[in-house]
Amino acid sequence: MSSLFKNYARRPVHLVKGQGTVVTDDTGKNYLDFISGIAVVSLGHAHPAIVHAIQQQSEKLWHVSNLFESPEQEELASALMKDTHLSHAFFCNSGAEANEAAIKLVRKHTKKNIIITFEQSFHGRTFGAMSATGQDKVRQGFGPLLETFRIVPYNDIQQLEAAIDNDVAAIMLEVIQGEGGVxxxxxxxxxxxxxxxxxxxxxxxxxxxxxxxxxxGTRYAYEQTQLKPDIITIAKGLGGGFPIGAMLGTAELVDSFGPGTHGTTFGGNPLAVAVAQCVVNHVFRTDFLQQVEEKSSYLIKKLQTLLPKELFSIRGSGLLLGIECKDAVQTFIHQAEEKGLLLVQAGEHVIRLLPPLTVTNEQIDEAIGILSSVLVSVLAPKQF
Known part of the structure; x- marks a missing residue:
């Protein structure tokens, strides 16, 4: 009998170690990890540089209150905002916390209460972030939510324009809706x-x-659009597996977050900042980002060759890809796991592919081989 709350639909696999894109369970079975902790393990499992950063920092200082200056936070903030229009950072522990900070900041700065978000969005499971989320399955059962969010259809210009009035403080969106179906x-x-x-x-x-x-494939997804956000929120891949989140904002907003307006006990602690700095030093290199784009193109071409267009569609960018299937994908994911490939859903009909950014072409080939064998076994042979 478990001593844990049952808020997770856990899979019967106990992972005990990992290296790069490969993880191993307690029976010694290896898997290709195309989940990456849901886009978290950006440099793969147990990356030597991250291991070294944690070991080195752990011998110096683990935690110090944000009452004190932090040159390390300043350095990380500068690296995250270099060559952008953003100028100030707030560090926290997760994406939900970063979004909560953004919600507070825009309301305080504008003195307005309404924030427009979108159907199928996902912004977190804290109360404010859950209220902003445009998925009923996340919101149900918790009683009245915050009424200051207007949720409109994604990519619907007319509905968006109809929702605009003088009470609107901000629009909050994902450039690619990950949880909502890519x-x-x-x-x-x-x-x-x-x-x-x-x-x-x-x-x-x-x-x-x-x-x-x-x-x-770029530092931030908004860089692939004409958008120029006043605030961006980040987490997941920033720590490469270590908990850290951040809100980045423009200079115009800085005076609205003075002392005492917002805070966190653990946010921006020395261990988290050391790891995040290591991740950013690797990922933000031009050659590294180019490699992500090349791997993405390679993976997409392989999928397009494999998957019949009448049964599947592929969308996404970089190494955040979705495969939409006419059938429900739960069985598909289960079969892939049995064959040594870990996948995650994005809704009932979409499989998300989220390998580490360090995945190799050889590992992509191996994953595609498993996908192919699963398709043959799960879907009727007549469809191929």
């Missing part, structure tokens, strides 16, 4: 958002918790 922002919709924000003064929050830190 839905991408349309070019025309992005332009409409840009125009609305420019003409009304409404702030723009880009939730880059899943898409940021190289996951889509």
């Amino acid at each position: 839905h991408q922002l349309d070019v025309d919709f992005a332009q409409s958002i840009k125009d609305i924000c420019k003409s009304t003064g409404i702030l723009l929050i880009a939730d880059e918790v899943q898409t940021g830190i190289g996951r889509t």
